[in-house]
Amino acid sequence: MNAAAAPVEILMVEDSPGAVRLTIEALRDAGLASSVHVVEDGVAALDFLYCRPPYGDAARPDLVLLDLNLPRKNGSEVLGEIRRDPALNGIPVVVLSTSDAENDVARCMALDANCYVVKPMDYEGFVAVVAGLKRFWI
């Protein structure tokens, strides 16, 4: 797929506006044309994926970027529900977390996350990580 032709649809589940903007900037600096939809908690993420109101016309995302520590329903619960539903199961899910705790990583891998990324502390490192996301849709 040619990135210039149609931007990838990314659903970002993240409650920190700073983290959202940083990811959008990093996507830009990594040269990835994307259209990022943002929801702030796990319940809204599932509403979006099931096109429930207010996301009635939501497009099926090419990639879900999932934070773990979320209001209402946390990231691993969302991941579990996506993987249990055959209709959603095919969507790549990348967990983006500040936690490098072994049990967080293990739980997400057990739930078939496509990738678990510990957010790097510096921006250049983050751009490199974001650039690496390409492999999930090319």
Added chain:
Amino acid sequence: MNATLPSTVLIVDDTPANVRVLAEYLDGHGFNVTVAQDGEEGLERARFGQPDLILLDAMMPGWDGFETCRRLKADPATAAIPVIFMTALSDIGDKVRAYGAGGIDYVTKPFHAEEVLARVNTHLSLRNMQRELQERNEALQREIRERQRAEQVLAERSRELARSNAELERMAYIASHDLQEPLRMVASYVQLLERRYMGQLDADAHEFIGFAVDGARRMQALIDDLLTISRVDTKARPLQQLELGDALAAAMRSLRISIEERQAEVRVEALPRVLGDAAQLTQVFQNLLSNAIKFCHAAPPTASISAQRDGALWRIRVSDNGIGVPQEYRERIFGMFQRLHGRREYAGTGIGLAICQKIVERHGGTIWVEDGEGGGSAFVFTLQAAGQEGA
């Protein structure tokens, strides 16, 4: 009688004339003798006089000796006083009844004074021994109760301590973790600012950004160190037998870049098998070696690692040719965030040695610093030797 205070004997008999000789005889042998003329008076005198022993006539008008004895035994104030019955020689039934009523012995009339004295003395010394035993018993029980109380207090305190320790460690862990995200925002956005506005900013702006990035980086290092130190306990693995040489090799692998950069030389003697947590001992070597390389002006920086058996322990020595640690700072350097040098001289958070100390202590050892050969310092720590290990 060998007691220091004279013993008191109460004689209860309705015809004092019958017992006068006996009373005088006992009096002559150092006893205080009191006499009551019937059972009721006897009970009264026993209560208030607390005699050491009672000689009780079996046959009396009113309450006879048996009834009196039963009452004496029923009253807690007099129950413990030994009662010797005085009965007629022939009456075997009376003797049996005397024991049944709580009497301890009997003497028969007419009295044989020496026999009475012998029985009185026997029962008094029995009674004294019994008292002594009882006192010792009570003292012992008091002691047991006190110890139990002390143990309870101790157990409660150690439970509290363990609880607050666990809480503290958890807090340090959470705080360190939760501090990462806001710090990431600061560092990343400052870097983004620099990247996007490069060339549009003047030299001052770049310098300011440099300080902000450096501050964020140092804070990151502090958080990492705090996490490491809180993990010494929270992520501890049980101690097991291991080759100390493997832990050192792992440490050297992670220091490869700085060893190569400074062309440092690390000399290793044969290292023993010890009881330890491999990851944590690797951390100790890593911290000590990186200090040895960092705090050194000599070329090449040289560190020597050796081991010496010391009873059930091994003494591990990491010596260097670095700048050394002045005598007055040798305890302080193991404290958290203790630095002896300005940041521009030597970078660092001042927590590395605190981590080493915490790990070594968790392994049941101690760590200290002494003079190294040739002006540097030597960090020495002890570890438990692995089982079945020869010296």
